[in-house]
Amino acid sequence: MTATKRPSTTKYSEDQPANNVDDEEEYSEDEPDEPILEDTHHFFFHLFTGYKIDHFNSYTNFTNWMHRPVDAAALGVFRMLYGMAMCIDIAEERGGSQMDTRYGEPRLCHFPLFSGITAFSLPVMGCVYLVMWLGAIGIMLGYRFRLSCLAYIVPYWYIYLLDKPAWNNHSYLFGLVGTMLLFSDANRYCSLDKYLQPNMSDTVPYWNYFLIKFQFFVLYFYAGLKKLTAEWLSGYAMANLSEHWVFTPFRILLSGKMIDLLVVHWFTAFFDFTIAILMTWEITRLLVTPIMIAFHLMNSRLFVIGMFPWVCLAEVPLFFGFSWPPKLDSILKSLKYFVNLITDDIAKVVQQRNAEENYENQINASADVTTASTESTNSNSNHQDTKIGTIGAKVRTALILFYCALQLFLPYSHFITKGYNNWTGLYGYSWNMMVHSYDTSITVVKLVDNASGEVHYLDPYAFTQYDRWTKHADMAYQYAKCIESNLLEDYARDPKASPLTSTNFSLYMEVWCSMNGRAHQRVYDTSVDLLKAEWSPFKQTSWTLPLLSELDYLRPKLKAMESDVLAWSNYTDVIFIADFPGMTLDNQLSEDLTNVTLTILAGNVRYKSDDEDQDYFLTAGKSFVLSSGETHHITTIGQNPSAYFFTYTNKTMIAEASRGGQNANQKSPPLLLPVWSEFENRVKNYKVFLQHMANCLLYLLYDVPIPMEVRERN
DSSP, X not given: XXXXXXXXXXXXXXXXXXTOTTSOOOOOTTOOHHHHHHHHHHHHHHHHHSSOGGGGSSHHXXXXXXXXXXXXXXXHHHHHHHHHHHHHHHHTTTOGGGHHHHHSOTTOOOOOSSTTOOOOOHHHHHHHXXXXXXXXXXXXXXXXXXXXXXXXHHHHHHHHHHOGGGOOHHHHHHHHHHHHHHTSOTTSSSSHHHHHOTTSOSEEETHHHHHHHHHHHHHHHHHHHHHSSHHHHTTOSSOSGGGSGXXXXXXXXXXXXXXXXXXXXXXXXXHHHHHHHHHHSHHHHHHHHHHHHHHHHHHHHHSOOTTHHHHHHHHGGGGGOSOHHHHHHHHHHHHHHHHHHHHSOHHHHXXXXXXXXXXXXXXXXXXXXXXHHHHHHHHHHHHHHHHHXXXXXXXXXXXXXXXXXXXXXXXXXXXXXXXXXXXXXXXXXXXXXXXXOEEEEEEEEEEEETTTOOEEEXXXXXXXXXXXXXXXXXXXXXXXXXXXXXXXXXXXXXXXXSSOSSSOEEEEEEEEEEETTOOBEESBOTTSOTTTOOOOTTSOOTXXXXXXXXXXXXXXXXXXXXXXXXXXXXXXXXXEEEEOTTOEEEEEOOTTEEEEEEEEEESEEEXXXXXXXXXXXXXXXXXXXXXXXXXXXXXXXXXXXXXXEEEEEEHHHHHHHHHHOTTTTOOOOOOSSOHHHHHHHHHHHHHHHHHHHHHHHHHHHHOOOOOOOOOOOO
């Protein structure tokens, strides 16, 4: 290349393609500063990102970079591990082992994302699971890869979209990875397809790696962004995790409270925010890999989150290049050879090695001849294929960029889908897993017969096995409509057997919940008939009550008071309540509770008991002793919300302790690392899952009755 004088940009000679940025350039001697400065920029960009800046200079360069061939080995290993994890996941988090209780009751309510999605009958659902299971096995083995991916992801997304209460961030991560694998060539290494088609290429376009690594980058980075809030950094979201055995090494230097704050909250936020960047940067990759592995192993012990930690561990090797599996194989062969030198006759080993080398040389020579012949045959069409592929490659790159932009946008798209927002303002596709914790204390479903005026109370979980509807308006609305449909069906079948006197009835829900250590408060407006309520995915739900954040200043006090009350005895407890102005808490005290005291923390309330005609007005700091078994009504008066709490002693626990002696409440300590018991449970779940699929097939083929298990209700 001839040096060319230019004012500001690099100029290539006419016979040199402009996108060949890896070749060195020579510059004119009278312009030494600018190339040095440009090379400096290139150096630091490559140092801090691991990539060359020339790859991003133009759309053409970026397209060529995304489509360059790389070794398929690392991607093939990830494919196998992902497929194996999904085979296990189907029997567990996808509900394969609970198939009969999930889909065997026709009246059971489901919560689909789109109203047109409905559950099939149990025998058909068994076939759906069978197809998904075969697809996961096909992905793991790399057999008929495209068909296997389709067989897996189509049933997966159907089951996933059928029930929103089952959603977790890692659940849609699994679906996204499976969808990306569908468009990849991950079957080009260590697969049955490769075994059956030896001429299949050993390389894949780089975008096969890029998409999966980008998806995990977003997972970690956005999870870190969600945690960089006062709510998380104050240490309220995950309480008392420090008591778990995995934090034993930290107890040498830190107290339990400091472990909860510094390790569980602060370090986790820093880890999620930076780990993807540090794993991408080659200088820090080896340093943070043990931390990343330890983090996911700890999560697998702390939380019941299925295959999520193991899938994350499966993608860690993707950051270590493309051809590490063959290199690892070479290392193992070298170790085997070294062992043979020690244990076997040296001459025999050398002779065997020479024979292997001669055979490999013959194979390589034959392959070279075949390659040369192929290149000679296709030399005339290569130029044309490149031109055709360039257009397709650019379109494909545009689609990849669109997908990436969509992944960056969706976690912050909740200003559009307002109807799905809850107290946190985030729901659904948000990557905010484990950011908030909830404690639901009261759940009431009240049915009012408008014709007779009678009031009936339903079992809140009569038609569902989920409880997430208690905190999300869209699911509460769906549940109310499902209950209405079941009750109307009962009335139409036999009006005399129905508790209703007509089809004119109303349904109200009263749910009290605490988020991140706050006082318990109402989630929904109890005066709104949900059968006549309005709900839209694009409008804020009017009958969802806001979080009483103006009382957040009490949270440190609540924490201290709870610790104080629990220290009184093993049988004392406390519950904190916050309520809106003008609303009344109707509560009946159980006979099992004694020494019940009501104390006002903030605001003004009016107390009324059914046993007395007199009303009592209580202000902040006042206490009132309550009688066991009484029904009382506490109304918040004034313009401000109220906050109060009940302390009590549980007589039932005292009686049980008295009857059973001092060891009545003592339990055998849990196993520190119950790996074997977990393995046994997984095997048990898998056996049940396989039995369910077999029962469904036998029913469809031979009308063999399906044995049903009774669903446990709360």
